[in-house]
Amino acid sequence: MEATAATSHSLLLEDTARRTRGKQRLYVICQLCGWLFFLGLHVTLFVMDPGKDPYMIQLRIFNTSLIAIMVLVGLLMTHYLRPLFARWGWKNLGWRALVPRIFGMTLVQSTLLVAVVFAYPFFFLQYPWPAKHSIWLSVALTWVNDIVLFGVWFCVYFFYHLFERFNRSELERAQLAASAKEAELRSLKSQVNPHFIFNSLNSLRALIDEDPARARQSVTQLANLLRYSLQSGQLETVPFEDELRVVNDYLALEQVRHEERLRVRLDISPDTLQLPIPPMLLQTLVENAVKYGISTQREGGEIAIVARQEGGALRLQVTNPGSLPEAVRRAKASASTGVGLKNASDRLRLLFGEKATLNLRSATPDSVVAEAVIPLRIA
Numbered sequence: 001m002e003a004t005a006a007t008s009h010s011l012l013l014e015d016t017a018r019r020t021r022g023k024q025r026l027y028v029i030c031q032l033c034g035w036l037f038f039l040g041l042h043v044t045l046f047v048m049d050p051g052k053d054p055y056m057i058q059l060r061i062f063n064t065s066l067i068a069i070m071v072l073v074g075l076l077m078t079h080y081l082r083p084l085f086a087r088w089g090w091k092n093l094g095w096r097a098l099v100p101r102i103f104g105m106t107l108v109q110s111t112l113l114v115a116v117v118f119a120y121p122f123f124f125l126q127y128p129w130p131a132k133h134s135i136w137l138s139v140a141l142t143w144v145n146d147i148v149l150f151g152v153w154f155c156v157y158f159f160y161h162l163f164e165r166f167n168r169s170e171l172e173r174a175q176l177a178a179s180a181k182e183a184e185l186r187s188l189k190s191q192v193n194p195h196f197i198f199n200s201l202n203s204l205r206a207l208i209d210e211d212p213a214r215a216r217q218s219v220t221q222l223a224n225l226l227r228y229s230l231q232s233g234q235l236e237t238v239p240f241e242d243e244l245r246v247v248n249d250y251l252a253l254e255q256v257r258h259e260e261r262l263r264v265r266l267d268i269s270p271d272t273l274q275l276p277i278p279p280m281l282l283q284t285l286v287e288n289a290v291k292y293g294i295s296t297q298r299e300g301g302e303i304a305i306v307a308r309q310e311g312g313a314l315r316l317q318v319t320n321p322g323s324l325p326e327a328v329r330r331a332k333a334s335a336s337t338g339v340g341l342k343n344a345s346d347r348l349r350l351l352f353g354e355k356a357t358l359n360l361r362s363a364t365p366d367s368v369v370a371e372a373v374i375p376l377r378i379a
Helices: 002-048 054-088 095-124 135-191 194-210 212-232 240-261 281-294 324-333 339-352
Strands: 262-268 301-310 313-321 357-364 367-375
Touching: 002 054, 054 095, 054 135, 095 135, 135 339, 194 212, 194 240, 212 240, 240 262, 240 281, 240 301, 281 301, 281 313, 281 339, 281 367, 324 357, 339 357, 339 367
Parallel strands: 262 301
Antiparallel strands: 301 313, 313 367, 357 367
16 A cells, blocks of 8 residues: 555656656746847847948947847846746736736836846946937837837746646646546445445344344444445535544444454544545545454454644544554555555645645554645645
8 A cells, every 4th residue: 555655656756857847948948049039030130231331330239239138138037037936926826916916027127127238337337328329219219128028028928837727727627526536436336345235234133133223323324324425426525524423433333343353532623523624535544444454453453533633734643553564465465556545645635735645654563544634725
């Protein structure tokens, strides 16, 4: 189980790194090509000017030098703005919030570029202005030109990220739908499988004569469990209280079969009961605890369920007796691939973002804990 989850996580990290490198290459190519095209366009216009007057030739050389400086400074300015946009969260904003920010940043960057190109050499260093027309005319024309230039750059840059975010959300929505369907099928297979039904009915048959009242209660618990399994597959999240209620029914049925070998301890904080969790999440963790913790131990043991609200997240822990290496060995021997835990982990990430985690680890040499951390804010 853990080996499968670790392999899946490694592949996910590798795929993410590959995509990141691909986007970096695309950015570098577009950045260089865009600014070089702007430079080449102006140089071509200057070269095509048929004027042979020495003054015009000198002016064309001067203008080409200014354009080259503008391109270099503009490239550096836009490049170093990217981490600021990420830090300010601009890439996650919609068009309504972006438009005034783009407009303001365009004015700021255009003014700074004009100041670097004109103010520093000709006003601060007092270099003579070589052209016959006024320097203020060149400043005004360059400022307007820079506004258009930066405006186009910002629009293209943020349009790309908006389009990428839209595609990513559509992909995650599709993945979530597929994951939910897979979870629904898995939960049906898990809870309506012949072994579970057979064991439950055998236990009920024995109870009918020994304890009719408990037998009726067990039938109700089994019905609740099957109904929840059928209905929860249509929901993205359910209140933790609903999930806990059906898990208690499941454990009560298992206690009929395992008797004193299965002991349950609940440590549930009241402020967690209404928090949203993916359906069948806690159920999956408890099922694994019974299968690999209680069923494999001759003397049985205790399953502890702990729920706390800590650090802006719901923290769920399910602890069972056993050792992690032994659980992995038994999972491989029984052809179990940890699909349940992997599916639960994927659904957590898709619903609550990268801060949501699901880990299986050794709590002590004789116990294993499955821990899920669910952020309170949906990503």
